[in-house]
Amino acid sequence: MTPPASAQRARTASRPRRVSGAPPRARLSTAAPAIAPGTRQRPHNRPPIKTVRAPKPNPGLLGALIGLPEHRLLDRMIRGRVWIGFVAFALIGIVTMQLLVLKLNTGIGHALVQQSRLQRENAAMSIENSTAAAGENIEPEANRKGMQVAPVGAIGFVTVTKADIAHAAAALRNAAPISARGSETQTASNSSEPSATSTESTESTSTQTAAAETPPPSTAETSSAGESSASSQAPTAESESASATPSQTTSSAAVAPSGESSPVQPASASGGTAPPSQG
Amino acid sequence: MALRQRRIGALFGTFFLLLVLAAVRTAYLGSVRGASLRQAARDQQLTHVKVPAIRGTITDRDGIDLAVSEPAQDLSADPYLLRTPLAAAAQLAPLLGQTQDSVLRKLSERSGFVYLARALPERQAQKILALKIPGVAGTPVMRRVYPRGTLAAQVLGVVGIEGNGLAGLEYSRDSLLRGRSGQRRVVSDAIGQPVSITETHRVIPGQSLTLTLDANIQQRTEDVLGAVARIFNPKDATAIVMDPHSGAILALANWPQVNANDPGASSSEDQQDRAVGFNYEPGSTFKAFTVSGALQGGLISPDTPFNIPDQIQVADRTIHDDTEHPEETLTTAQILARSSNVGAIKIGKLEGPQTFNSWVHRFGFGTPTGVELPGEERGVTLPLDHYSGSSMGNLPIGQGELVTPMQMATAYSAIANGGIMRAPHVIGAVGGHPQPLPAGHRIISAATAASLRHMLEGVLAPGGTASEVEVPGYKLAGKTGTASKIDPATGEYSKNAYVASFIGFAPASDPKLLAAVVVDEPQTGSIFGGTVAAPAFGQIMSFALPYLGIPPG
Numbered sequence: 012m013t014p015p016a017s018a019q020r021a022r023t024a025s026r027p028r029r030v031s032g033a034p035p036r037a038r039l040s041t042a043a044p045a046i047a048p049g050t051r052q053r054p055h056n057r058p059p060i061k062t063v064r065a066p067k068p069n070p071g072l073l074g075a076l077i078g079l080p081e082h083r084l085l086d087r088m089i090r091g092r093v094w095i096g097f098v099a100f101a102l103i104g105i106v107t108m109q110l111l112v113l114k115l116n117t118g119i120g121h122a123l124v125q126q127s128r129l130q131r132e133n134a135a136m137s138i139e140n141s142t143a144a145a146g147e148n149i150e151p152e153a154n155r156k157g158m159q160v161a162p163v164g165a166i167g168f169v170t171v172t173k174a175d176i177a178h179a180a181a182a183l184r185n186a187a188p189i190s191a192r193g194s195e196t197q198t199a200s201n202s203s204e205p206s207a208t209s210t211e212s213t214e215s216t217s218t219q220t221a222a223a224e225t226p227p228p229s230t231a232e233t234s235s236a237g238e239s240s241a242s243s244q245a246p247t248a249e250s251e252s253a254s255a256t257p258s259q260t261t262s263s264a265a266v267a268p269s270g271e272s273s274p275v276q277p278a279s280a281s282g283g284t285a286p287p288s289q290g
Numbered sequence: 291m292a293l294r295q296r297r298i299g300a301l302f303g304t305f306f307l308l309l310v311l312a313a314v315r316t317a318y319l320g321s322v323r324g325a326s327l328r329q330a331a332r333d334q335q336l337t338h339v340k341v342p343a344i345r346g347t348i349t350d351r352d353g354i355d356l357a358v359s360e361p362a363q364d365l366s367a368d369p370y371l372l373r374t375p376l377a378a379a380a381q382l383a384p385l386l387g388q389t390q391d392s393v394l395r396k397l398s399e400r401s402g403f404v405y406l407a408r409a410l411p412e413r414q415a416q417k418i419l420a421l422k423i424p425g426v427a428g429t430p431v432m433r434r435v436y437p438r439g440t441l442a443a444q445v446l447g448v449v450g451i452e453g454n455g456l457a458g459l460e461y462s463r464d465s466l467l468r469g470r471s472g473q474r475r476v477v478s479d480a481i482g483q484p485v486s487i488t489e490t491h492r493v494i495p496g497q498s499l500t501l502t503l504d505a506n507i508q509q510r511t512e513d514v515l516g517a518v519a520r521i522f523n524p525k526d527a528t529a530i531v532m533d534p535h536s537g538a539i540l541a542l543a544n545w546p547q548v549n550a551n552d553p554g555a556s557s558s559e560d561q562q563d564r565a566v567g568f569n570y571e572p573g574s575t576f577k578a579f580t581v582s583g584a585l586q587g588g589l590i591s592p593d594t595p596f597n598i599p600d601q602i603q604v605a606d607r608t609i610h611d612d613t614e615h616p617e618e619t620l621t622t623a624q625i626l627a628r629s630s631n632v633g634a635i636k637i638g639k640l641e642g643p644q645t646f647n648s649w650v651h652r653f654g655f656g657t658p659t660g661v662e663l664p665g666e667e668r669g670v671t672l673p674l675d676h677y678s679g680s681s682m683g684n685l686p687i688g689q690g691e692l693v694t695p696m697q698m699a700t701a702y703s704a705i706a707n708g709g710i711m712r713a714p715h716v717i718g719a720v721g722g723h724p725q726p727l728p729a730g731h732r733i734i735s736a737a738t739a740a741s742l743r744h745m746l747e748g749v750l751a752p753g754g755t756a757s758e759v760e761v762p763g764y765k766l767a768g769k770t771g772t773a774s775k776i777d778p779a780t781g782e783y784s785k786n787a788y789v790a791s792f793i794g795f796a797p798a799s800d801p802k803l804l805a806a807v808v809v810d811e812p813q814t815g816s817i818f819g820g821t822v823a824a825p826a827f828g829q830i831m832s833f834a835l836p837y838l839g840i841p842p843g
Contacts (some may be wrong), residue, residue, distance in 0.1 A: 113485050120476075120484035127361055127430075130344065131412045134360030134435070137347070141355040141437035146509045163832045164762030168841035 337476045338490070342432045343469030346496030348446060348459065350505040351540075351718055355437055357446050357460070357550075359496075362433035363415035365406040369397050371425030378423050382406065385418045408451050409433040434460075436550035442508050443550040444563040445501075445542050445663065445716065457553075457561060459499065459716070462664040466720060469496035497721035502538035507531055510833045511541040515807075518826045519545045522790075522812035528564040529826065530699045531834060534706035534795060534804040536727055537714040539661070540834070565699075566659075566666040569692040570789045570808065573773025574755075574819070576688030577634040578742060579701060581626055583649030584637045586738045592623045592745050602632045604683025609635060612772075627748030629755050629770060631687045638686025646686065647674045652733045653701040653711070655693055660713035660728065669693045688773060689783075695791075699806040702769075702793045705742045706801035709734040743767050747798045756792060756824035761832045763842035767801070768794020768827065770819035775811065787811050792823035796831050797843030805830050 079085060088094055142148070153159075169175075319327060348357035365386070372378050379394035386393060386407050396404045406426070410418075415428050434449040447458020455464035472493030477486035511529050518527055524545075531541035542565050548556040562568075584590045599617045601610045611631050625633030638646055650656065656671035670692035672681060684690040696714060704711045712730035719725060734742075746767035750756050755770040771791040774783035791808040795801035807823040807830070816822050835842075 113479075116485045116487055119487045123474075123487070127412075131361045134358050137355045137358045138360070138435050138437040141358070144354050144505070145438060145441075146506060161836070162762075163764075163836055166763075166836045 335477050335479070337478070339474045339476055340430065341472040341474055341493045342430055342453070343471045343493050344495045345432055345434060345449070345453065345469065346467040346498040346721075348467075348499045348501065350501055350503045350508070352504065353500070354505045356442060356501070356503075356505070358435050358437060359432040360435055361412045362409040362431050363412060363419075363428035364408050364431050365410055365415055365418060365426065365428050367397055367404050367406050367423075367427070368402050368425035369399055369404060370402055372397055373424070378426070381421055381423065382418060382426070385414065385421075386410070438505065438509075439549050439551055440547040441505065441512065441550075442503055442542065443548040443553075444544040444561060445503065446550055447664075448550060448553040448561070458563065458664065459501075459662065462662060463499060463717070463720075467496040467499065470494040499717055500719035500722070502533075502540060502716055502718045503542065504540045506837065507830075507834050508541040508543060511543040511805075511830050512545070512547065514826050514829045515543050515545040516547070517829075518807075518809060518822065521815055522809060522822050523814045524809045524822075525811035525813075526560075526564055526568075527807070527809040528568060528695050529808070529830065530565050530695055530806045531830060532699055532703065532714060532804050534703035534801050537700070537703060537712040537730075538718065539714055539716045540803075541830075542716065563663055563665065564808070564810075565695045566661060566663045568694060568808070568810065569667050569669055570694075570791075570810070571691065571773040571775070572688040572693045572698055572791065573771035573789065574629040574631075574634075574688055575698060575769045575771035575791055575793050576691075576693075577626060577629065577686065578705060578746065578769050579649060579653050580634050580638050580641070580646070580686040581622060581745070582653075582705065582734055582738060582742055583645060584641050585622075585741055586649075586734045587641065587645060589640050590622050590637060592621065592741050594622050595619050596622070596625060596633050596636050598625070598630055598632050598636075600632070602635055602683070604635060604639075605679030607680040607683045609683050609687070623745040623748050626745045626769065627751065627754040629749075634686045635683055638682050643674060643677045643682055646682065647672075647677070650685075650691070653704065655691065655697055655701070659694075659696050659700045661696055661715060662717050663696075666696065667692075667694050669697055688771065695806055695808045698791075698793055698808075699804060702795065702806065703804055704733055705739050705746070706795040706804050707739070708736040709739040743795075743798055743801065746794070750794070750824075755818075755820040756794075756827075758820075759824045759828040761796065761828055761835060764796045764831070764835055764840075765798040765843060766794055766796045766828070766831065767798035768792055768824070770824055772817060772819045788817040790817055790819040790822035792819050792827045794824075794827050794831075796835060797840065799843050802840045803831065803834055803838065805834070 088097075150160075342361075345359040347355055347359070349355050367378075369375065375394060375397040379390050379397055382388075382397075383390040383393045388407075393406065396406060406418075409431055410428075411433065418426065419428050432453060434453075436443065436446060443458075445458055447460035447462075448456050449460050450456045453468060455461035455467065460467065470493070471491075472489060473491040475486075475488040475490050476484050479485045511531055515527050515529055518524070527545040529541070529543045530539060532539045542563070544562075544564050546556070546560045548560050553561060581590070585592075596619065597617065598611075598615075598620045600614055601608055603609075609631050612629065620628065620630060620633055622633075622637065624630075625637070641649070650671055655669055658666045658668045672685065672690060677685075681690065700711070700714050703714070709732050710730040711733045713728040715725070715728055717725055744767075746769055747765060748754050749769055750759055750766045756768065759766065769792070771789070771793075773789045773791075774785075775787040775789060776782070777784040777787065789808060789810050790812055791806070793804070793806040795804040805827050807826045809822050809826075812822050
């Protein structure tokens with residue numbers, strides 16, 4: 012809607028045209044009174060000039076924030092097409108994040124189900140383990156593997172000294188492989204008339220396993236077995252020490268790690284120095 | 291141009307109208323139907339799930355589980371939602387392990403809620419829930435399982451259907467074991483998948499308890515008590531095995547046995563832990579304390595001779611020895627070995643009522659021992675001002691006072707360990723943190739304790755009341771007891787109801803293990819402590835001593 016030319020002209024005529032910039036220097040110099048050189052005099056008719064200082068820019072972050080809406084880059088960006096891409100990216104990001112959160116929550120749900128399942132399985136295994144560890148289950152299994160309960164009187168105790176520990180450690184270093192020792196034990200237990208060595212080895216095994224896991228069946232059994240074992244202990248300390256193999260020493264040392272005395276087979280751990288104290 | 295303007299105007303109008311319609315609809319849904327829709331959405335999407343805390347495990351000292359909790363479900367039904375209860379009952383009955391009739395009865399109740407089964411194992415519950423029978427729902431709970439069944443059942447106790455301890459350690463340590471249930475706020479989507487899970491209350495699991503019990507010694511002790519019961523057919527029996535130095539209880543057995551997984555099958559009497567809840571007159575086992583006081587006071591020595599007739603008159607009472615015998619001279623050690631009533635009374639009279647009474651209390655009688663087990667009795671001791679003229683005729687021989695097996699085992703521990711009285715304990719660690727050893731205090735000198743131990747060896751030596759009991763390689767010491775029970779009908783000592791007991795330790799010179807066996811009212815075979823309880827002691831010791839690696843001595 013352009014105004015008519017006549018009106019435009021009238022408006023121009025009535026108002027002085029606004030001119031930007033300072034007035035011509037010549038006009039100012041004509042209006043000013045003469046001043047002697049070297050003196051400075053304030054003009055009387057002119058109101059004092061107020062100097063308006065430009066607002067000092069705020070330094071730091073605040074300044075940057077205040078200046079942000081007028082920043083050229085922002086201005087260019089929101090007037091341009093970049094913001095369309097930016098908003099699209101943000102929207103896609105928000106939706107993606109929402110989806111991820113949902114997925115995460117679903118994952119938590121699955122994890123809780125998994126946790127519950129594992130708890131259940133753990134409890135079931137604890138129960139199974141405890142039940143399996145009961146003497147009534149271990150005893151038949153041990154019997155099946157050829158082990159038997161060690162009678163009370165068959166267990167010998169020796170006093171262990173520092174020298175015995177060194178002796179046992181040396182024996183351990185020279186110990187036969189476990190498989191070989193196992194086969195030796197098995198052979199000894201199957202033998203009808205075992206030698207001193209094999210008897211000792213068998214006793215050692217049964218003492219460790221059965222005494223720790225299963226009770227002796229009855230007093231009657233104990234006493235009869237005690238008699239038989241007493242006869243099997245007939246070999247002297249000399250013969251036992253002479254026939255002591257590294258494997259025997261190992262098995263004895265395994266149950267006599269430290270302390271004053273431990274249940275071991277006679278003499279082998281102490282290298283034949285200490286006779287059994289048991290009557 | 292005008293056409294385009296009109297089209298734009300029409301489109302604008304249409305969109306504006308749609309917007310107005312949407313606003314009106316929104317306002318309608320948000321205000322008029324807002325409440326009901328919000329409720330429906332909450333019901334459909336939002337659930338608050340209770341997360342039961344796992345009750346702490348109870349293990350023996352080697353970590354063998356004695357009580358374990360496993361996830362389970364309470365299965366319930368809303369009979370109003372069931373269209374065909376008969377068909378549902380037919381499906382549910384075999385999975386619930388119930389008869390079809392009983393399930394049908396539950397499903398036919400005129401109620402909106404009925405329990406089908408409580409604490410059903412998770413696997414079993416999942417099978418039932420997989421049937422997707424309308425109205426059948428499950429609530430997650432924890433189920434207590436005792437893998438060893440009867441093992442230490444009276445010590446462990448039981449847990450109620452709501453998960454709270456009702457007896458034994460489950461009761462006394464309930465606050466530690468139970469933990470605190472939590473709650474989760476679950477928002478599900480349209481197909482029921484959880485889209486938001488928030489923990490509104492955190493679950494605090496219960497703490498585990500590690501007992502001082504040894505499952506193998508416990509098993510053996512229970513087996514031995516079972517054998518005693520088969521032979522002597524008693525009313526009940528109890529046995530305690532403990533380390534006299536630390537007061538740690540290694541086994542605590544009761545007979546009759548109770549299946550901890552099915553406590554309802556046993557009577558409440560059977561479920562009682564007699565080791566702490568059984569008050570009985572100790573009889574001759576008490577004589578050790580009579581002698582101990584006199585020894586400590588310097589009134590007698592093990593070799594002090596006493597003239598022992600067959601009977602003794604105290605005020606209006608005549609007390610006999612067990613067997614008739616001519617007047618003879620016995621030393622203090624022989625009095626203990628032969629369990630002479632007359633001799634013990636003479637020693638008691640030497641002490642006098644005041645000193646004797648002080649020793650009774652010094653050995654802890656009349657006060658609970660302080661063991662962590664619930665329902666501990668304090669026993670009954672006669673106050674000094676209630677002593678009559680005949681009191682010193684029956685108190686020194688273990689009559690006229692009531693004790694618990696735990697009190698007796700604890701008092702004998704002081705003799706075994708060299709004179710230190712220490713509270714027994716059955717809890718070794720809580721939540722993996724070892725519990726401090728109860729403080730002990732000396733009640734008799736080490737020399738007095740050693741003298742007593744030596745004298746108590748005589749009980750198991752030839753001529754003693756338990757001479758037939760032996761453990762090859764080990765020297766044993768102990769004391770037999772055979773006490774008549776009061777007949778409630780007559781108020782007099784019964785002629786056929788006795789308590790046979792034996793308390794002893796080994797090796798005698800430096801005891802490492804103590805065992806007490808108390809058999810209440812043996813009916814067949816014998817009634818004497820030396821023949822009923824002492825062999826059981828021997829059998830327990832013959833297993834436990836080598837098992838624990840205690841060298842002979």
